[in-house]
Amino acid sequence: MNAIDSLLQTSFPSVMVPMRESVVALDRPGERLLIAADGVYLEVVRSWIRVVRRIAKYDVATAIPYGRVDAVTQQLCGPVPPQLIAEFRAMARKDHPVEVMAWIVWNALTGAFRIVQLTARSQGSGHIEGYQRPDLAEGEHLVVDCHSHGAHEAYFSPTDNDDDVFDVKFAFVLGECGSDRPSTAFRLCAKGIFEKSAVPLSWRSVLGAEVA
Ligand SMILES: [Zn+2]
Structure with a gap:
């Protein structure tokens, strides 16, 4: 693949969510798309927060052999004083x-x-x-x-x-x-x-x- 798309896809990858185990959280600042059974989730990680939210659902009730993801808000910095x-x-x-x-x-x-x-x-x-x-x-x-x-x-x-x-x-x-x-x-x-x-x-x- 060309260098620019290759770089873009490395910095913002898509992940197929496994069915028999939880998807491993992104362990550094960045973004990923998580392709799950019930739609597509955006995972955003910064040093102070990790957020996972569904951003799209499927238009067709086709069988997707992927697992589920929970919406997550982890405030890694702790509460704001x-x-x-x-x-x-x-x-x-x-x-x-x-x-x-x-x-x-x-x-x-x-x-x-x-x-x-x-x-x-x-x-x-x-x-x-x-x-x-x-x-x-x-x-x-x-x-x-x-x-x-x-x-x-x-x-x-x-x-x-x-x-x-x-x-x-x-x-x-x-x-x-x-x-x-x-x-x-x-x-x-x-x-x-x-x-x-x-x-x-x-x-x-x-x-x-x-x-x-
Ligand atoms: Zn205002």
């Missing part, structure tokens, strides 16, 4: 109604989390117009991409969807930031997969939020 969410809450309240953006990052070499506020090129009470990605130390990875909606409700806008589509991260939005009970929106983003969920329980006490 609620104190960092409290810090983001404080940033969002201080700058309200101006929107703020921050990354919660995790260092795979030290195991430490920290939060870093991003500087936007043009920032206002509308949407943030582009921002500079922060300088990360060696071993640091984005885990939670946080932004606020100022006085507006928290939700994921079409712009947020465009921004998040290629990333592997959690996305967190805080809205109505001047209120004692801000609104929240939270989701897992993994290479086009968007999966909304309630904010983690441990975050709720520091937010006082009407939990979405």
Whole structure:
């Protein structure tokens, strides 16, 4: 095969899921397609997370002699410290109604989390117009991409969807930031997969939020 396709297929292989044993998890950062009995799954691994989700089903009820796969979310970095969410809450309240953006990052070499506020090129009470990605130390990875909606409700806008589509991260939005009970929106983003969920329980006490 030609060199470019060969390289692409090596970096993003397809795996036939065995029927009589579990498929062995990918043990390094990367992506694979897992071809299973009930469809095609995407496996995404980063140093801080492993995600497996079904991304396609078969249109025809033909017999596929492959095994089954479970949807998996393994947060390898451990839980995000609620104190960092409290810090983001404080940033969002201080700058309200101006929107703020921050990354919660995790260092795979030290195991430490920290939060870093991003500087936007043009920032206002509308949407943030582009921002500079922060300088990360060696071993640091984005885990939670946080932004606020100022006085507006928290939700994921079409712009947020465009921004998040290629990333592997959690996305967190805080809205109505001047209120004692801000609104929240939270989701897992993994290479086009968007999966909304309630904010983690441990975050709720520091937010006082009407939990979405
Ligand atoms: Zn937004």
